[in-house]
Amino acid sequence: MSAQVDAAAAAAVAKPGSPALSAPPSKAAKDTGIRLTDISLTYRHGSSTLQVLQGIDLDLKPDEFVCVLGPSGCGKSSLVNIIAGYLEPTEGTVRINGSIHTKPDPHVGVVFQHANLFPWLSIAGNVAFGLRMAGVPRKERKRIVAEYLALVGLEEAADLLPHQLSGGMKQRAALARTLAAEPSIVLMDEPFSALDALTRESMQLHLRSIWQRTRICIFFITHDVDEALLLGRRILVMQPGPGRIVQDFANPLFREQLDVPFDELRANKEFTALRRHLLALIAGSRTTND
Template sequence: MSSFLFGCKFMLANLLIYSLLNILAGYQKPTAGEVMINDKPHTRPSSDVGVVFQHHNLFPWMTIEKNVEFGLKMKSVPKSERKKLVSYYLHLVGLEASAKMLPYQLSGGMKQRASIARTLAADPQAILMDEPFSALDALTRENMQIHLLDIWKKTKKCIIFITHDVEEAILLGKRILVMNSQPGRIVVDLPNPLSKQNQSVDEIKHLKEFNDLRHYLISAIRGHFKAKNALNEIF
């Protein structure tokens, strides 16, 4: 499955969202149901699922290339192959010139790109992203969204991306899920009708359909109407 999945958590308690992430990552067992990856149960942490957190979680004493290489080394990947993979993924995220730097020498956006490169290098089947751009300033955040779209187009990885930013979900998501709380339930699950637009982020933001979808999702989060009926009226 090559798609983005988004959960907009405006009214979602942190406990609920972290429980969901822990279950998907294999850190916690669900009380009911199961997580399947390629038709196989996923019940414990493994290299099949990579995680990118809000904080970059890079090792501060390692250079960027050593951080990206770390997971490969733990998997006993041969040194020559590790070197090729590290070079490839640093190039993919635009950090090849920063390979010898330490994390403190990089900007917030660059650190997150390094974290994404480290996750991708492990070649997981799916990647969980927990609001990875929430601590960035507006311009850096928009640049990171563009970077992430480009990375996804090249790798076609399944990415489950948690965000509380409706616009971020619309701009990046191929499929959008909205959850509410008390109890935690999916109230919207829809293919993003704007995901196939061959336009820039700025151009998409100025589309009437963009604003219509934004208002629709916000209204669904607030519980103002039955989501399926409203969507038919908009598109």
């Protein structure tokens, strides 16, 4: 199924009192960004089959910030694992900057729900680990680690161990470790879901600030509609049975520079209308007149 917003969906959403959605940005150039073509995934066990994903076509520009919404079981995490190279699709291809991508590599960074830091290494040691494995010289490693710890605001925590950090600080350390490898895309699978509300909002603001400075492509999985509306330049909605993208649109609330508080964005009438629309889609139906 096409990821573009079809005419029928656009017409349905454009009814009085409903948010007006626009199509996502034009497709990435052929040799840049990330391109998924006809991705399907089917699990087979004996005579039984379960189709998890069907016909996913998706183009991500190098500077995208995409939030992916959908109910449990719609294949969001499977899609992340395919893009990461951890899982091979039954059908279709993934291309990064024009090259077919089939296994994990430094071009694709992943931040999971839990930070998964090495408990015996300092925060600086954790950020440096991948660089050391890649053979980056010690002096250059030190420079890169300092740069990315500063980017996530953890300069003063460099010598601490993971157990000495809060949950939000651990996630920032995990993000620094991922960014230090300078990937083309960062996949984030519900990275803030285990955090309390205040820490989560702080991390959301921090991530937006990092994106504004780096303009790296971020593919962000979330169950939280508010989070998607506050963070995503572009929003995808998936539905199960099998997993597919049912809507893909440019977020009209997105600001290239976040110059207003999140609370002000939430108070916007368009935010409320979009939130209602997305909740209805996740529930498996389209919005009607409010």
